[in-house]
Amino acid sequence: MTQPRKPSIEECDAAITRKGGPFELETIMHNGVQEKFWVQGLKTMRELVLDGLPRGGDAVMVNAPVPEPGPKEERIDTTFAQVWARSLALAVWLRARGVRKGSFVAIIGYNSVEWIVSWCAIELLGAVPVMVNAALQPEPFAHCLNITNPVVVLCDAPSAVMCGRVAPRLKNVGPIFSFNEHAWLDKSCKVPVIDLTTLKAAKEDTDDIVSGNGLGLHDFGPESDGVIFFTSGTTGFPKAVLSNQRAALHNLHSGKFLMARTAMRMGAPADMAIQFAMAPPEKQSVALLCIPLFHATAGEGWLQKLIHMNQKLVLLRRWNVADAVKACVDYQCGVIGGVPAVVVAIIQHPDLPKDHKFESTLNGGAASPARLANDLRTRWPDMSIAVGWGMTETNALTTAIVGDDYVARPKAAGWPMPFVDIKIVDPETRKELPRNTVGAILSRGPNNMTCYYNNEKATRETLINGYVDTGDAGYLDDEGVMYISDRIKDIIIRGGENIASEEVENAVYTDDRVAEAAAVPVPDDMLGELVAVAVSLRKGCTATPQQIQEHVHNRVRPHARPAFVWVSDDLLPRNVNGKLVKTDIKKIVGELYAKHLARAKM
Structure with a gap:
């Protein structure tokens, strides 16, 4: 048939x-x-919150572990009604601290009810949540705050401790508050704590948040600033990606x-x-x-x-x-x-x-x-x-x-x-290429x-x-289906986490024994890619792969730690201009890593 x-x-x-x-x-x-x-x-995320949270009522919205240091096995249900009430109270609290339409407010932390409440409160004001990667090391962590200058920072306990440590490096960053107790992590941390479960607000103030009265939202709409996420770049420092509503x-x-x-x-x-x-x-x-x-x-x-x-x-x-x-x-x-x-x-x-x-x-x-x-x-x-x-x-x-x-x-x-137009172009000439021809992917x-x-x-x-x-x-392809075949930017993607090669290389170069370093991806069945590093050493120096890994371990975030290191006896491959040839290095390291895995299985 x-x-x-x-x-x-x-x-x-x-x-x-x-x-x-x-x-x-x-x-x-x-x-x-x-x-x-x-x-x-x-049209806007304020509209999303105003519609969705009250409608959810007493249904459970989030099931999550209690905040640390409580045991992860102990979990709490939080309803839509509870998130709605806490979001309104926090919005009033933020408004009293100068947050207005278009203000940048940072949220830093791992997944939690408090993170979600913070996001909802910021959106209710027409402000812009600045969502910082909580896994960052001190230097890029401070960089994210310094390039966005949030008027208020809301964070979990580990990020509060990090904020305290980088505070001397911060410039034009507003007051920092933790929505979790942090004394169990660092008793010297001075970041004030707010309890979002007990935060209260007068009804007339929450009514103003719902109605928009006095919030200056007359010109607030789809083209207003909406969110900031951070993306890894080839500079090694995250870039702040601003998008509209x-x-x-x-x-x-x-x-x-x-x-x-x-x-x-x-x-x-x-x-x-x-x-x-x-x-x-x-x-x-x-x-x-x-x-x-x-x-x-x-x-x-x-x-x-x-x-x-x-x-x-x-x-x-x-x-x-x-x-x-x-x-x-x-x-x-x-x-x-x-x-x-x-x-x-x-x-x-x-x-x-x-x-x-x-x-x-x-x-x-x-x-x-x-x-x-x-x-x-x-x-x-x-x-x-x-x-x-x-x-x-x-x-x-x-x-x-x-x-x-x-x-x-x-x-x-x-x-x-x-509504998306995908164009495949020659990476050098930028001319559009025919179907079934690999080139640089442009998206509009x-x-x-x-x-x-x-x-x-x-x-x-x-x-x-x-x-x-x-x-x-x-x-x-002939049907217009897109396939990804390689990466042009110098990025390693480990389990969905973007890692700039230079982020890893900069950490490796702090080892005085290293003359050259190149971070490249190696394939992994579970995570897609892992970080590998090729190094050559300065004359007269010796180092094992394990010693290089140990040196880098605490200088990069966990995702960026090298799973494999190749210490070359010679200089790494370079082109006529003296630039490291990553494609050649990637091939060599990939072959060595495959042999390493094969030996490990024997």
Whole structure:
């Protein structure tokens, strides 16, 4: 029997985005360029919070471990109503400390209810959350605060201690407050503590927050500043990625669109596909969040869906696969995702019951193992499986592929969203290349960042005529599906964590024995890539790989610690201009690392 023809992506997108429907597109201006974007959908994150939190009521919003130093096994449920009340009280408190529309307010910490309350309170004021990576070492940690100059800093206990240590280096940074007790970590830390569970505010003040009375929001809208995340760069220091409300919020409506596109690809008529995508959930879904909220995938896609769809979010204190599996079982988590390494670790763990049911997963942030799609489909035939590609500068979701299409193309990054234009160009000439030809990936759309805040040079180099130069190499096939094939920027991606090679190299160069250093990626089945380092030594010096690793260990964040070091007897490969040839070094180190693994298995 002949199978019915599957509609093309172009046919699906044209039918779903038709005029008058919930996914209609309109022309807007973004970064000086005409773009297409959703007509409908929420316009600001303040609107998201005002709508979603009160609607959630007494349903549990977050299940999380008690704050440290309490045992991680002791957990607390927090309802939408409780998060709503605490967010309003904190918004009043922040307003009393000078926070206004467009003010930068830093949040620093690992996943917690307090982090989420802080984010919601900042958005209620039309202010801009500055989400600092809590895993940073002192120098880049201080750098993030100094280039954004937040008027207030809210942080967890470990970050409060770090703030205290770097305080002498901070310039034009407002007062710092911890939403957790920190004496158990460092009794000398002077950062004041606020208890968000007991913070109170007068009703007339919270009413003003809800109504917007006196908040100066008359010109607040989709083009207002929305969020700042930080991304690793080839300088080794994070760059502050500023995006407007529209770009930061696009994941919510774009995710619904993907559901409609997938339904049409499966054979549903356009009207039925749209109705399916827009229907409210029949029951509350339970999602396990294993990636930090200070990354765009979690801090936008997961957090926004939590609020808008009234999900229940289960948090871990830190990533640990045994804890993740236990949480899945104890709280019947049906949604998992983030980076592929997280999903692989969970589904392969022996403690996961054979009959545990997962409803959906969306992976991104790093390359997926080729077998992952088929493994998921085989074990959970009814599970919605997807992979997406994006970056901090494109506010996460930019391309995606779902369901049978993903199983058929397990190494694909997916089709672009209907408002995204992907261009493949020659890295040198910048001329557009034909289909199935590998080149530099450029991405244009209203989901792109506004700029690298306080870094005009980097903005000019990365954002050109509306296109973000992604630093990735890849191609579009005959059907317009994008594939990632390599990386042009000098970045290592370990389990979704971007690590600038220079960040590692700078730490290695503090070892006086080292003459040359080059950090390169080596492949890893679980995390995608690990950090490896090639070094040559100064004349007369000796050092073992283990000694180099020991020297670097406390000078970089945990993700950036080298898993393998090659100490070369000769100078490292260089070109005629004297520049280290990373491609040659990567090949040598990769071969040596493969032999190292083979020996380890013997």
